[in-house]
Amino acid sequence: MDRRSGCPINLSVEVLGDRWSLVVLRDIMFGNFRTYGELHANSLEGIATNILANRLKRLMEEGLVTASADPGHKQRTIYSLTEMAIALVPVMVQLGAWGAQFLPASPELSARAIALAEGGPHMADDFMAELRHLHLGAPRPGRSVLAELDAAYQAAAQKP
């Protein structure tokens, strides 16, 4: 892998800087979509099948995602986030907060981003602990940030 420079921001851009990688990671992270079919069927932005296949492959090569077999459903592959990808939670938080503030984001979808940003580093840490449980087999933490985010979304979607 030939890198353009050793600058950390440039390296991050080389790994994540395209129109789909972060969106796929967002769906795995916040949507808990774990298979190709789930990711394809639930894609808000309508990702094309070849792009999804290619991005999953690249994310695996970059060490952000791992694949494992589904016990009891032999043809299904389960994708999991690595620690490296879970460490992107603060990036996602900031990116979501920025987009919610400066771009024409829908109120319902912004609710999650705002809730997560307002929760501060403590909430981000708890979310990372939850992701370590879901993806890396760590013990289940007491708090479910995913449930809280879903509640925030539901509350925002209720209001007319």
Added chain:
Amino acid sequence: MDRRSGCPINLSVEVLGDRWSLVVLRDIMFGNFRTYGELHANSLEGIATNILANRLKRLMEEGLVTASADPGHKQRTIYSLTEMAIALVPVMVQLGAWGAQFLPASPELSARAIALAEGGPHMADDFMAELRHLHLGAPRPGRSVLAELDAAYQAAAQKP
């Protein structure tokens, strides 16, 4: 502008998700390069001229950058960050910290990212105040984070 979805993260990706936008913003932000020529000549990654021109145009269209004439050098255009772009500082901090931790970043260039990350939100706020001075004509703040980052870089470059 047709957006793929109203998700804040997706919108951020649509604006910033390519191989150059964030790199150009980084150079304006941390390098204080303010003209086309400076950005081209000091590009660590060797940006092509047409890409630089196109990215500056797009960043202006997206409201992240403004252009103004250089008094006393009529053909020179000075580019400035908008508040929207200055608000990306926390994103840059997180992205730099992530790249420094998980990707093969050079120690000298990582020094800045690490110093900024360790400075916490307070340092980021002070940096944003400095950028508002440099780009938006706000009063000069007492602290120069840019000078501190440069010192961190110099110190790291000295060590063998």
Added chain:
DNA sequence: GAAAACTGCTTGTAAACTGCAAGTGGAATG
């Protein structure tokens, strides 16, 4: 146990984007 549906892709094609080299036209410099 044959047919249908599910699952995770691959292939084909056209359009858009990227990277490199070269060129352009006005401004400043000597």
Added chain:
DNA sequence: CATTCCACTTGCAGTTTACAAGCAGTTTTC
């Protein structure tokens, strides 16, 4: 007034993206 500086633009080849279709194993259904 010739040369260099400056901010791009243009042409072109290669890569990436989007959309549609197809395909080979695996269940599930009847």
